[in-house]
Amino acid sequence: MSDFTNNFWNLYIVVLTVLGVLGCAVLLYSQSKYKVAKHNGPVGTTGHVWDEDLTELNTPMPRWWMWMFYLTIVFGIAYLFLYPGLGSYAGKLGWNSAKEYKTELAKADSEYGPLFEKYRQQDLKAVAADPQAHAIGERLFLTYCAQCHGSDARGNKSFPNLTDKDWLHGGAPETIKQTIMNGRHGVMPAMGAALGSDKDIENVAHYVLSLSGSAASDPIKSVFGKSKFSACMACHGAGGVGNQAMGAPNLADKTWLYGGSAETIMETIRKGRDNTMPAFGDFLGESKVHVLSAYVWSLSNETK
Numbered sequence: 001m002s003d004f005t006n007n008f009w010n011l012y013i014v015v016l017t018v019l020g021v022l023g024c025a026v027l028l029y030s031q032s033k034y035k036v037a038k039h040n041g042p043v044g045t046t047g048h049v050w051d052e053d054l055t056e057l058n059t060p061m062p063r064w065w066m067w068m069f070y071l072t073i074v075f076g077i078a079y080l081f082l083y084p085g086l087g088s089y090a091g092k093l094g095w096n097s098a099k100e101y102k103t104e105l106a107k108a109d110s111e112y113g114p115l116f117e118k119y120r121q122q123d124l125k126a127v128a129a130d131p132q133a134h135a136i137g138e139r140l141f142l143t144y145c146a147q148c149h150g151s152d153a154r155g156n157k158s159f160p161n162l163t164d165k166d167w168l169h170g171g172a173p174e175t176i177k178q179t180i181m182n183g184r185h186g187v188m189p190a191m192g193a194a195l196g197s198d199k200d201i202e203n204v205a206h207y208v209l210s211l212s213g214s215a216a217s218d219p220i221k222s223v224f225g226k227s228k229f230s231a232c233m234a235c236h237g238a239g240g241v242g243n244q245a246m247g248a249p250n251l252a253d254k255t256w257l258y259g260g261s262a263e264t265i266m267e268t269i270r271k272g273r274d275n276t277m278p279a280f281g282d283f284l285g286e287s288k289v290h291v292l293s294a295y296v297w298s299l300s301n302e303t304k
Helices: 007-030 033-040 063-082 097-120 124-129 131-144 173-182 198-211 219-236 262-271 286-298
Strands: 045-050 054-057 184-188 273-277
Touching: 007 063, 097 286, 124 131, 124 173, 124 286, 131 286, 173 286, 198 219, 198 262
Parallel strands: none
Antiparallel strands: 045 054, 184 273
């Protein structure tokens, strides 16, 4: 609620909340036994009849049920008095989720901090071989990394597979740690204008397919595309083997981040790609990143 830029939105939330609580109370009161009898007479029906004699009765709710709902309204009023819920009003107890989170985080750091610090002092490969550290790293991965890379770490379209040995920036343990700590931002510029016509783009796409020995590559189009591929060599190299220093992928293997069809490669050439791996250093801290990095490295390497 502190994000409100003026007092209007604060009052807006307060009014809606109060009206909602009062509206529930009025609705309950309107459905009491006294009100039903007063408005509908002694018959006790709604006036709706189906199949000639099937009548809908206007029976009020049981009193114990009515009082239970009244108690929920009283509980809601008490809650709004004690805790945040009415716009920017902080509540009588002064509780807030941010403070609660920081308290729990401080408690967890005091309890588990020494364990993470112990592993931080060790070589990443040694941490990867430790069963306890491996289990901790797996939990960290499932919590913070599985959303993009999958619970099995095999990735998805535009999210790299972490279980193979194909790395854009290198698969050394320290390189993986640097990636998790600082994040990565990979950009493939749109090259359509530099290559020429749509036919040129198609030829280059087939030449790229031929680099990995793909059966989908048209040999004639590949021949014409080879000369145009010179515009791509600055990043991907003469043989298309890539450049880890730049994060340029190897085009001569069979690993594709967005898909290996000619149509997908042509789309990449025309429009380019822009991918971001977020930085986790400030959020997790180096000690946790150290354990997580060891786990990620172990996914594609023997640890025994």
